[in-house]
Amino acid sequence: xxxxxxxxxxxxxxxxxxxxxxxxxxxxxxxxxxxxxxxxxxxxxxxxxxxxxxxxxxxxxxxxxxxxxxxxxxxxxxxxxxxxxxxxxxxxxxxxxxxxxxxxxxxxxxxxxxxxxxxxxxxxxxxxxxxxxxxxxxxxxxxxxxxxxxxxxxxxxxxxxxxxxxxxxxxxxxxxxxxxxxxxxxxxxxxxxxxxxxxxxxxxxxxxxxxxxxxxxxxxxxxxxxxxxxxxxxxxxxxxxxxx
Amino acid sequence: xxxxxxxxxxxxxxxxxxxxxxxxxxxxxxxxxxxxxxxxxxxxxxxxxxxxxxxxxxxxxxxxxxxxxxxxxxxxxxxxxxxxxxxxxxxxxxxxxxxxxxxxxxxxxxxxxxxxxxxxxxxxxxxxxxxxxxxxxxxxxxxxxxxxxxxxxxxxxxxxxxxxxxxxxxxxxxxxxxxxxxxxxxxxxxxxxxxxxxxxxxxxxxxxxxxxxxxxxxxxxxxxxxxxxxxxxxxxxxxxxxxxxxxxxxxxxxxxxxxxxxxxxxx
Ligand SMILES: Nc1ncnc2c1ncn2[C@@H]1O[C@H](COP(=O)(O)OP(=O)(O)O)[C@@H](O)[C@H]1O
Ligand SMILES: [Mg+2]
Numbered sequence: 001x002x003x004x005x006x007x008x009x010x011x012x013x014x015x016x017x018x019x020x021x022x023x024x025x026x027x028x029x030x031x032x033x034x035x036x037x038x039x040x041x042x043x044x045x046x047x048x049x050x051x052x053x054x055x056x057x058x059x060x061x062x063x064x065x066x067x068x069x070x071x072x073x074x075x076x077x078x079x080x081x082x083x084x085x086x087x088x089x090x091x092x093x094x095x096x097x098x099x100x101x102x103x104x105x106x107x108x109x110x111x112x113x114x115x116x117x118x119x120x121x122x123x124x125x126x127x128x129x130x131x132x133x134x135x136x137x138x139x140x141x142x143x144x145x146x147x148x149x150x151x152x153x154x155x156x157x158x159x160x161x162x163x164x165x166x167x168x169x170x171x172x173x174x175x176x177x178x179x180x181x182x183x184x185x186x187x188x189x190x191x192x193x194x195x196x197x198x199x200x201x202x203x204x205x206x207x208x209x210x211x212x213x214x215x216x217x218x219x220x221x222x223x224x225x226x227x228x229x230x231x232x233x234x235x236x237x238x239x240x241x242x243x244x
Numbered sequence: 245x246x247x248x249x250x251x252x253x254x255x256x257x258x259x260x261x262x263x264x265x266x267x268x269x270x271x272x273x274x275x276x277x278x279x280x281x282x283x284x285x286x287x288x289x290x291x292x293x294x295x296x297x298x299x300x301x302x303x304x305x306x307x308x309x310x311x312x313x314x315x316x317x318x319x320x321x322x323x324x325x326x327x328x329x330x331x332x333x334x335x336x337x338x339x340x341x342x343x344x345x346x347x348x349x350x351x352x353x354x355x356x357x358x359x360x361x362x363x364x365x366x367x368x369x370x371x372x373x374x375x376x377x378x379x380x381x382x383x384x385x386x387x388x389x390x391x392x393x394x395x396x397x398x399x400x401x402x403x404x405x406x407x408x409x410x411x412x413x414x415x416x417x418x419x420x421x422x423x424x425x426x427x428x429x430x431x432x433x434x435x436x437x438x439x440x441x442x443x444x445x446x447x448x449x450x451x452x453x454x455x456x457x458x459x460x461x462x463x464x465x466x467x468x469x470x471x472x473x474x475x476x477x478x479x480x481x482x483x484x485x486x487x488x489x490x491x492x493x494x495x496x497x498x499x500x501x502x503x504x505x506x507x508x509x510x511x
Binding site: 053055076079080083084086088090091092094095096097100104105107108109110136138152153156 | 256259260262263382384408453456457459460461462463464465466467469471
């Protein structure tokens, strides 16, 4: 049995005084898992990912990342292990050119400049953007920005990759590209999406979030063919399973 | 192109020119920062009526524009919003102080006029020198330099975030005005009654985005420090630049070059 990378126990969370967005959810994620979190808009998918990297505080229950409890004091260590790719690449990229943005993380960890350079080139190669280093970020297309934002995370060599709605706003070619890149990342990855075809192509396990709880946790095959349950949580069968 | 997207475009080209691969850009940011700071002090400390000395100091930006082949015209055009502001400062001085100050080509310049011209020249020169610094140094480099001279971390981080926030805000302004214009064709500008709600939504959205940008930085190990690994110790080139420009500026500050040249020519 591969060892546990993320362990969530009785996690509850709400923004302010409002209703609970997440209500006592528990799950564990292992080294090679590729987990897709699905659910309707507003089900709390993004909230869950942000909790895992410690961007939100004031939750109840416990979150452990590679045995380290997520709390203020441990954030630095947790974040060295987890890479989080934002839904909106525009907010993730803030440097003038691609190279500096991808180098930002490694530089902050105080790596020597040769190592930074090695990592930047490797990360760009993994998203197939070799030769993009001098390009100004604001001149990139939406799909290229997404790939660069993934490279900015890969350059920090995380053990775990979290991605919020990675396929949103990608054209078919970049989408295929992304599916391949995700396939090549052979550590734990957790993605959220309401694009079930994308989940079908990239995940080996699916969690369904519904009304603050986990309604289903298991293999994609069963749930993605279960029209009734999907309809109940406000989702539809993946296209690739409906057309024959 | 609308005025706003024009402004965004200009900010981006300033940042792009800052990351060009060119010898001035490659100089150590601390060296450029110190030279600029020294220049600003020299300009500001000139006497109220000491126009010749201030004009002599104008040599520095012009030499630098020449060396960096940044177009001066473009710079003036980009600074067209700021320059009138710095020029307006002394505008009443000629009315307030009519004592005779100097003779020029048979005309008598009053002290008021002299002090106005001196103030304007000082304003323009400080703006140009700051522009040259920003246009040849990436913002991270500037922050790293500020940290090296022990400007408090809080202030430097604030500077960085405001810099980033500005472009986000202008971006939101652009999106919002475009959305407005598409649904109000043929209208010039934005009707006054919508200003409040548009402004509010732009502020909220850009603050949200700025928050996310800051989170993205923290997730990638940003702790408010600017790693200086990228800028290894200053090299020979940097020291030559520092010494050369430092001495040049000091010379211009100590000796009113224009007056000297004038007296030589007159003789
Ligand atoms: N910063 C916030 N403050 C208050 N409520 C929020 C905030 N962010 C999200 N929410 C609310 O939390 C719920 C879950 O949001 P989110 O996790 O973004 O859902 P999803 O990603 O599944 O679409 C939504 O009802 C949303 O309105
Ligand atoms: Mg979401």
